[in-house]
Amino acid sequence: MRILFVISTLRAGGAERVASVLANALSNAHEISLLRFDDAKPFYEINQNVKLMSLEYGVSDFGLIGNLKKRFSKILALRNVINGGKFDAVISFMDSTNLLVLAASTWLKTPIFISEHSYCKFLSLKWRILKRIFYPLATGLSVLTKEDLEYYKFVKNTKIIYNPMNFVPSNLSQPKENLIIFVGRLIEPKGCDIFLSSLKLLQNELKGWKIAILGDGDERVNLQKTAQNINLDIEFCGMVQNIDEFYKKAKILALSSRFEGLGNAFIEAIFYDVLRVATPTSGAKELIKDGFDGLISSDFEPESFAKKLKEALNLDANLTQNARVRQSEFDIKTIQNQWVDFIQKAKK
CATH class of the missing domain: 3.40.50.2000 (Glycogen Phosphorylase B;)
Structure with missing residues (x-):
């Protein structure tokens, strides 16, 4: 054709x-x-x-x-x-x-x-x-x-x-790090501010963890100012070509959008055994069963998202293993x- x-x-x-x-x-x-x-x-x-x-x-x-x-x-x-x-x-x-x-x-x-x-x-x-x-x-x-x-x-x-998903990740045997990643454009609908506000509520629990913000956009300057008031290791990495290297290291993916169709990050994380924690967007509800292959907050407030992030710190391996079942769909x-x-x- x-x-x-x-x-x-x-x-x-x-x-x-x-x-x-x-x-x-x-x-x-x-x-x-x-x-x-x-x-x-x-x-x-x-x-x-x-x-x-x-x-x-x-x-x-x-x-x-x-x-x-x-x-x-x-x-x-x-x-x-x-x-x-x-x-x-x-x-x-x-x-x-x-x-x-x-x-x-x-x-x-x-x-x-x-x-x-x-x-x-x-x-x-x-x-x-x-x-x-x-x-x-x-x-x-x-x-x-x-x-x-x-x-x-x-x-x-x-x-x-x-x-x-256009490729199968390789070299996944390397140990995971205490790393949480946010993947998406730094614009208001993607809700990075919700993620940062939830981190502020978990500063004690997240000591020793690194947070990487992968993406760029109009809200970057404001978000960086917000991050300065949070006593955690937060790095804004901008748009990255080697995103697979972050997936390989990360234990948790934070998806705090205010609305989302079917973000690619939902899918990519499945192939890297990264635990997905999301707000209750249409895309999240399409691809995550809360408590079975990922975690979904009850609403879009930082308090609810922080509750799920705290739950994710226990790193239940069953959640990422269950998510693998859907790999063939993508x-x-x-x-x-x-x-x-x-x-x-x-x-x-």
Whole structure:
């Protein structure tokens, strides 16, 4: 098949990683093109088999009128690419890109598949209306959780397809350290402030532990100021390429998002025997059974999260062992086969 992937950028991010990994995997048996709006160097490795394309529009803000003009230009450029490429399918990632691709493909015969990575319950009224109008135009829609599947029942072909794990970790025999990691963008929805506030409540229990914050974002400066008032070994590492080295050492992964679809960290930790402690997001409830293969706080307050972190310090090995059972669900071969099957069935 000739398949076109479309995503706004290929910078660091969960959806960007999924698009890159899936395009790489499918390129071994299919003709894959990967289109993004800017021309920045991809953060994730792209196989030589994948034809990398750019609309060269970037993501700069040009004001209300300028942004409208840019969107119309993107739609026209996308339409030319889709119409001229003779693709068997187009797979689009993320809210705004999905809408642009659907608008650009109106009255074209190319099957359009959209991949949803936002949690449905936190959509604004604007996004609810736009998706209700445009998403039914898609040939198929992939979602990440059962809650999203139920919400998007107004789309004719909808399927849960998890994010893939693209490699099997090696050298896991090294001993774990007293290390807790937070993985995610340092923005308000990811809730790193909840994590730091919970640490402040556990300063005595966490003596001798290290905490590594893996990620960057607009809230980094404020979060670093908060961390200065906590008497613990907390390091802000920024975006890291060698994240597997942190997973190998870590005993606990803290996922304190205010809302989360299906973060890649939920999946990655399973393969490194890292105990997952999470707030009760849709993604956490999809991938963790509290007390069986991880821990989920009762609400999004620091006090509740601190209670689960304290429980995690006992490091019950059964929790990580039980989590291993689901590894095959995220194998890249499993996920790519699900996508091929989804495309072929939805096109009939």
